Amino acid sequence: MKHQKWEAKFIAVLASEQDVSDIGRDIFVNTSGTPQFSLKIISYEPADFPRDVRYVTCYAEELVKWGFEDNIQDTHLDRCQAVRDFLQDSLLVFQPERRVSKQDFREHYVATNVTLVGKKDNFSDTLSLIPVPVFYEQGLVTLESFRTNLLQRKHVGNNFHVSSNEEDTHGFILFRGKDRKNILFGEFDSHTVAHGGYRFLSSSGVRELELGSLLEEAYEKEGDSVLFFPVNVHEEILEMLNETPPISLPDDAQEAREQAAAGATIEAVETREEQFLEELKRKTKEMGLFYSDDDLYNFHTALKTQSLVILAGMSGTGKSQLVNAYAKALRLPSSQVAFISVRPSWTDDTDLIGYPDTLNNVYRPGDSGLVNTLIRAKKESDKLFFVCFDEMNLARVEHYFSQFLSILETDTRTLKLYNEDLQQRFYNSEQYEPNLTIGDNVFFLGTVNIDETTHQFSDKVLDRANVIELAVLPFHRLLDIEEEKKSRRTEELPYTTEDFWSKGKQPRTVQLTEVELSFLWDMHQTLQNVSLKMGIGPRIVRQIDRYLYNMPDSTPFTRRDAFDKQVVQRVLTKVRGAEDVLLPLVGVYRDAEDTVVESELFQLFNRYSEVSEFIEARMLLIAKARELKRNGYTM
Structure with a gap:
């Protein structure tokens, strides 16, 4: 079981010695030399918070910003009494975090982001x-x-x-x-x-x-x-x-009624999308596949942004099969889903799309079949097409995929096959025109394995990609999908481009909040201070904006979680290199606590806790810090 932090605020009072007599001491100085004390929760907890947890741990460092002074020269007894005196007139508002010990896997609950509020005159020990x-x-x-x-x-x-x-x-x-x-x-x-x-x-x-x-x-x-x-x-x-009568809109609120009608249309679209996502979850289980709902919704939302989506993970996590399942949920025939196996020998885009044969006056498309797929997609613009590059990093992506990287972010995605002045000479120019427009009915994906046989992505690739690392779920979940595999549904007509884009929306103006934009700017400057090669460009900001705007209503994660995912998928993928460069960003890894200290990015996450808890980003930074300590570099 991994760490978990609740976003909801709780409120508690300092526990008395009698309260915690069965579980330990109310206040003591721990082995790290820090006063540690128990809090008794006196507010109603969320449904997903354990019912048997009534007390949480807090540390004196959480009180320093509220004026508490811990005199380490005093005796342990005096230091504990100082905590008791400081909190006697206060309640503590906090967010609890479940932590799991690496040694014995025991859980304990800790109060974080603590603030103080004064007790009222009528406060009693029975207050709830x-x-x-x-x-x-x-x-x-x-x-x-x-x-x-x-x-x-x-x-x-x-x-x-x-x-x-x-x-x-x-x-x-x-x-x-x-x-x-x-x-x-x-x-x-x-x-x-x-x-x-x-x-x-x-x-x-x-x-x-x-x-x-x-x-x-x-x-x-x-x-x-x-x-x-x-x-x-x-x-x-x-x-x-x-005892108060219900309120209603005034009869003459024409604008309100029009908004309600528009809202009903949007709700119908959202309902169709939710139906599709339920079909996607059912289809993966029917195929015996093993994904978390978070990964499925994340993948779907990333596709709607029209960026390159790259699925990463250890071998056997079902990266290619997820693309298959998604296409089946859309009810697409195999002819509209092209899997292209990348070869290690590919060195430029001619290996992928072909080349002009001026000796024989013909254009020779690559044997990958990509160009023919794109030509068909252009002719059948009402149909969806998916192009998946399997084991994408067996060759250098920025070499064989160079043209695509240049056009992915343009409004009119036009692939240049050869120069226009050769068109009159080529016998097959009617079939293969010099410029090939790629419509918004074509989606590009990739799967990657990260090992010694593969190439790392360049920043040019990462700037244009959502890199999603699929989670490995507990194996007992395999039993849950066996029943799903038995159910079958009759196939219906495939989704069209119009159907898909009823679910895919591009905001006309930036929808990110001011504080979210401030965070991204501060993170950009933090990265730039360490290396001018790192940073957050306007392209990434727009893509993050699109991702958040396109989140389905039924998504299992909040906007704060989604922002965290985008920081991991769009920004932290570029934080890599040698220890002497990255140490200020990533920080120093401490084995005992399985955490990092002296990390500028961690400090940034703390300052912007109103944007997100950055749980996934923190976990990734801890992993990178661990790599730095072990290897002297991180990838």
């Missing part, structure tokens, strides 16, 4: 709190637009400080205006979460209530998007909401 999400007026989001979206069952925005699990629907939510007016909406029965954020559903109608003095009963840390209400106050608010 319920988290309530808060949404803010900002940018184009006003109270009116927020209310309209709620009533039309549309997405109202993200909130990363509360649980998004479908079992954790919040009875009511709070909207906070710039005038500090606090408006409650509820009661909600269920919700969904997608890249557009939350969508709240109520079977009895949405009710609205301005929150008055009861707000004083809530615990909150300014700037957070969550309030913690005592259970009795939470119930009182629900009663007040139920």
Whole structure:
């Protein structure tokens, strides 16, 4: 079991010695010389948090930024008392993290990103709190637009400080205006979460209530998007909401009705996409394949950005089979899926696409069959075509794929087969014109194995590619797919280009938030300070933007997780080289904690925790730091 961090905020109080008498000491100085103490969770936990975990560990370093001073010259007893005195009037808001010991695989839960809030005068040891999400007026989001979206069952925005699990629907939510007016909406029965954020559903109608003095009963840390209400106050608010009549849109809200109609169309498209993704999951299991939902949705979303998608992983993880399964889920015949086996002898693009034979006055296409596939795709633009380069890095990609790398990012993807002045001389020029346009019905993919027989990708390739490393799942999951293999469905007509692009959207303007763009710029400068060869170009920023914009509604990961994936797939793939260059970026690996210290990238991730927890990016950096320590370089 690997580390896991919950994005939702919890609230806790310093545990007493009596609370933890069965599991250990409440406060002590550990073997590293740091005061360590237990916290008792007093808020409702998300459905995916273990029910038997009521206490988490915290370290004194988390308190330093709040003014705590640990005098290491004092006795252990005095240092522990200093922690107790410092926290006696405070509750602690935090995000828990499950850590697994490398030695004995034991789990323990640690409080991270700790903030302090003062106890209220009526605080008692029996206090139990319920988290309530808060949404803010900002940018184009006003109270009116927020209310309209709620009533039309549309997405109202993200909130990363509360649980998004479908079992954790919040009875009511709070909207906070710039005038500090606090408006409650509820009661909600269920919700969904997608890249557009939350969508709240109520079977009895949405009710609205301005929150008055009861707000004083809530615990909150300014700037957070969550309030913690005592259970009795939470119930009182629900009663007040139920006594309020439901609200509705005014009859003359023509614009709102038009938006609702447009929303219904979009929802129908999203439903078709969800049906396709369910078919994809079913098809992989039917074929006896073994992928996580995260990988399937990640692969699908990356394809929709029209970038080159490269599937990496150890041999036997089913990289080529995933392409096959995807094509079968789209119900494409094999004639629309071209697998091209890359040969180690390929040195330039003539090996792939062919060359002009001026001696015999003909154009000779390469025996890969790629050109003929692209010509057919041009003629049948309503059909989807997939071109997969198997074991793509057996030869140098930037050599044999050079023309394609140049045109992948252009609006009109035109492949030059030979010079126009030769067209009149060639006998087969009608069949093979000098310029071949590649439509948006053609998708390029690659599979790679990383070992001593293969070539590393150049930055020119990585700038244009989503590199996805397929996860190896626990083997007991093989038993789960046996039943799926028995089910069959009748084949229907294949998806068309129009069908696919009803799921593939390209934003007209940049959709990344200001803080996301700030992170990417700071990361670019951090990389550039180490090496001018590393960095984040505008092309990568646009591709990340497209990826996030194209996330399906039913995706199993959040926008924050998706941003993390894109940092791994689009940026960290280029962080490689010798120890003397990378050490400031990657940091020093520590075996005992299986982590890194003195890493500029880790520090950057910490500063931008509001963008993402960067769990996958951190794990990759730890792996790179381990390689640096062992080999003196990383690939």
